[in-house]
Amino acid sequence: MGKTIKLKKGFNINIMGKPQKTLANDFTARTFAIKPTDFKGIAPIPKMLVQVGEEVKAGTPLFFDKKNPDIKYVAPVSGEIAEIKRGEKRAIIEVIILADNNIQFRPIEKVAINQIGREELVQHMMSNGCWPFLTQRPYGIIADPQEVPKAIFISGFDTSPLAPDYNFAVVGQKEYLQTGIDVLSILSGGKVHLSLNGNTQNPSELTSLSKVDIHSVSGPHPAGNVGVQIHHIDPINKGDIVWTIRLQDVIALGRVYKDGQYNTERFISLGGPPVKNAQHFKTYIGASIENMVKNNLKDDHVRYIDGSVLSGTKMEPTGHLGFYENQISVIEEGDKHEMFGWIWSSYPRPSASKAFFSSLFGGKNQEFNVNTNTHGEKRALVVTGQYEKVVPMDLHPMQLIKSIMFGDLDQMEGLGIYEVLEEDLALCEFVCTSKNPVQKVLRDGLDMMREQG
Amino acid sequence: MQALRNFLDSIEPAFKKNKFLHTVYDGFDTFLFAPKETTQGPGVHIRDGIDLKRTMVLVVLALQACLLFGMWNVGHQHYTALGLYPGLGEALFTKFSYGLLQMLPIIIVTHLVGLGIEFFFAAQKGHPIEEGFLVSAMLIPLIMPPDIPLWILSLAIAFAVIIAKEAFGGTGMNILNIALTARVFIFFAYPTEISGDTCWVAYDYNFLHKLFGMEGGTLQALGMAAVPEGGWISRVVDGFSGATPLGLAAKGGWDAVANATLPNGTAQYSLSNMFFGIIPGSIGETSKPAILIGLGMLIMSGIASWRIMLSMLAGAVVTGLLFNVIGGNAFMAVPFYYHLIIGSFLFAMVYMATDPVTAAQTQTGKLIYGFMIGVIGMIVRVLNPAYPEGWMLAILFLNVFAPTIDYFIYQRNIQRRLKRA
Known part of the structure; x- marks a missing residue:
């Protein structure tokens, strides 16, 4: 039986341009890309298996990491390799595919999952491209095939600003979800956990799944973060390893084992104040956003974000969706001076503090037009208790960040660094009065811990 | 623009x-101008509207009621001592002007010395100027006696900013509250300037008063030809004492406070006089309504921790009640609620104990920290014969202990995490 978890701490940033529960008509992306930089823990120059000009099918291996040659990273669609983009020190940053009009799938050898052993299943997943769906905590890296995780966690909803609606995306996917869960239950050394939004009515596609513990989690963001859910369901202790997988990747995994096709079709949301028609798009992993945003913006001095405004990555208007991202956010650039802006704000802005008239009297439903301005400069940490209010975990985020700053590994471990990834403390960075780079510091800390092994 | x-x-x-x-x-x-700087990533793309400038300036704004009232009260006490305009509504403008001109040099010197040092250190380190001192520079004048010599004030501020703040790494790194460090410096280095019965009322006229002819005005009103030989303090009317209730209580028990009268025969330390702050004392901390206005602003905006305030109040009340029960002497028998309106309790609770840098940082730690301040402050105030007021010392004492309190809270968290494995 699942748990019912009610979280109070956290903060919902109410941004204009929320994606509507509609699906864009006739949307197709021309190019798709797989970015080796999305996979944490692999070397910057993977071994390429394809060349520019080569034809690939959906599921054709593109490259692998030399340390783990069995794990293949595959093409999400069929078409021609258009470009292999390199960045600094010749690191490969993007493998771009010019997609066919009709996607062709590389046939995957069918296996009966209830008849093969775990070992065989792991081998199969590594070769067919499904393995990178699995992320390992601590550290948020590609799952290590040598390990058996104590549990696998799936978050069934996303609470981040402008997030896609998974309840909308899973409609009609019941069988694939169940097959995906079946596969995961073989991989997991313990249980498979799925958390559903306790604030809404969830579809039967999710509530009727078997071989999985279904939990109800409610509260403001980051209640939908799998890290927060793990903390309340079965926390990560020293030496523990858990895996996580995103809900739409479970569907893709199910399709591989049910249909024998690497079919990553999924819903992506596009949202933000400058977006004319904020809604969902049906596409595959790595889609170019060009056709989503073209003629769909009210303004062109904007920032395109692969992911959420809290922990996504800046991208070009012709860029491609990240491997693990389900949303594209567009917001105004805020590179403008504001006279006496620190005391007299010339436009309403979201704040978790109560130091603005809008946050005192604006009401819960006030939506904000946000921009990228920092609204102040970086300062020493002065205000206390602020981070704690937005992290619904038994954790002292400010002290954890400080222990990373002064490099105290014992304290980092003791205060729970294994339990968090950047996205879990992203709100701390947002609310920080002193404008500190919390997520970057946390990543430094995680890297430090990983190096120490 | x-x-x-x-x-x-x-x-x-x-x-x-x-x-x-x-x-x-x-x-x-x-x-x-708020800078045009944008988020660069990796990390958040949008930032909360709040920043340190706004936070600090809101605290400064929350202090304005205390400042304005303090200006009037400095003037009112001055003229009362000289036997002029005893009515509260009388000569409002004159009293306010006297206080304003008395305080202007104090405020200006505080900013010049403190910000000067801050600017210097910021330039040396190549850092932008941190806003922390803006609050300290507003607090310091308010906790000083109204006739504090400016050179002593300058020394105290230099000491506080250099030794208590910059030596520890600047804003956010200090162990001790800056404003209280400045005050405690004077308290131990120049005790006669900040304790006793004569320092709590400004008797003399400074160069600004003279420039605006205020001294002449008083001479005229009193029908005198020249400034008295022993200074204006020698001209104080019979029956006026500038002793604070705590000074009186420490010496003569509570009876001395209850019996203190003004020249016109009314009680000097009636409950209402003490509540409204029409009494001698440090410039900004006498008026409880003014402090409560600030308290409201700080709680509403969420800038000051209500946990610290509430637990400090609880600590003081519990200790006060305990003294009442024991009742060893007249001072111990003073009803506990009197303690909340005499002296600087409320000001210390709202503005000093809540300094986030020097207070405990954990939510539970804040409760312990505040409570302990309440207890220790009362002990110093009532039981210690040497120091009439306890909050400054209690807060500084707990400032030193705050990291230890937090240490135990963190340790408990670490133990919990180990245990569940």
Whole structure:
């Protein structure tokens, strides 16, 4: 039986341009890309298996990491390799595919999952491209095939600003979800956990799944973060390893084992104040956003974000969706001076503090037009208790960040660094009065811990 | 507005040549215009509207009621001592002007010395100027006796900013509350200036008063030809004492407070006089309504921790009740609620104990920290014969202990995490 978890701490940033529960008509992306930089823990120059000009099918291996040659990273669609983009020190940053009009799938050898052993299943997943769906905590890296995780966690909803609606995306996917869960239950050394939004009515596609513990989690963001859910369901202790997988990747995994096709079709949301028609798009992993945003913006001095405004990555208007991202956010650039802006704000802005008239009297439903301005400069940490209010975990985020700053590994471990990834403390960075780079510091800390092994 | 912006941009290169000048330029530039800096990532793309400037300035604004009332009260006490305008509504403008002119040099010197040192250190370190001192610079004048000599004030501020703050790494790194460090410096180095019966009322006229003819006005009103030989303090009317209730209570028990009268025969320390703050004392901390206005602003805006305030109140009340029960002497028998309106309890609770840098940082730690301040402050106030008031010392004491309190809270969290494995 699942748990019912009610979280109070956290903060919902109410941004204009929320994606509507509609699906864009006739949307197709021309190019798709797989970015080796999305996979944490692999070397910057993977071994390429394809060349520019080569034809690939959906599921054709593109490259692998030399340390783990069995794990293949595959093409999400069929078409021609258009470009292999390199960045600094010749690191490969993007493998771009010019997609066919009709996607062709590389046939995957069918296996009966209830008849093969775990070992065989792991081998199969590594070769067919499904393995990178699995992320390992601590550290948020590609799952290590040598390990058996104590549990696998799936978050069934996303609470981040402008997030896609998974309840909308899973409609009609019941069988694939169940097959995906079946596969995961073989991989997991313990249980498979799925958390559903306790604030809404969830579809039967999710509530009727078997071989999985279904939990109800409610509260403001980051209640939908799998890290927060793990903390309340079965926390990560020293030496523990858990895996996580995103809900739409479970569907893709199910399709591989049910249909024998690497079919990553999924819903992506596009949202933000400058977006004319904020809604969902049906596409595959790595889609170019060009056709989503073209003629769909009210303004062109904007920032395109692969992911959420809290922990996504800046991208070009012709860029491609990240491997693990389900949303594209567009917001105004805020590179403008504001006279006496620190005391007299010339436009309403979201704040978790109560130091603005809008946050005192604006009401819960006030939506904000946000921009990228920092609204102040970086300062020493002065205000206390602020981070704690937005992290619904038994954790002292400010002290954890400080222990990373002064490099105290014992304290980092003791205060729970294994339990968090950047996205879990992203709100701390947002609310920080002193404008500190919390997520970057946390990543430094995680890297430090990983190096120490 | 755009013209001003363009002007600032055009003069920046000239200031860039010198480290100190550029720090000053940057300080004023960011004061006039919030910077156009944007988020760069990796990390968040949007930031909360709040920043340290706004936070600090809201605290400064929350202190304005205390400041304004303090100005009037400084004047009122001055003229009361000289036997002039005893009515509360009388000579409002004169009293306020006296207080304003008495305080202007104090406020200006505080900012010049403190900010000067801050600017210097910021330039040395190549850092932007941190806003922390803006609050300290507002607090310091309010916790000083009204006739504090400016040179002593300057020394105290230099001591506090250099030793208590910059030596520890600047804003956010200090162990001790800056304003209280400045005050405690005077308390131990120049005790006669900040304790006793005569320092809590401004008797004399400074150069500004003279410039605006206020001394002449008083001479005229009193029908005198020249300033008395022993200074104005020698001209104090019979029956006026500038002793504070705590000074009286420490010496003569509570009876001395209850029996203190003003020249016109009314009680000097009636409940209402003490509540409204029409009594001698440090400049900004006498008026409880003014402090409560600030308290409201700080709680509403969420800037000051209600946990610290509430637990400090609880600590003081519990200790006060305990003293009442024991009742060893007249002072111990003073009803506990009197303690909340006499002396600087409320001011210390709202503005001093809540300093986030020097207080405990954990939510539970804040409760312990506040409660302990309440207990220790009362012990110093009531039981210690040497120090009439306890909050300054209690807060500084707990400032030192705050990291230890937090340490145990963190340790408990670490133990919990180990246990569940």
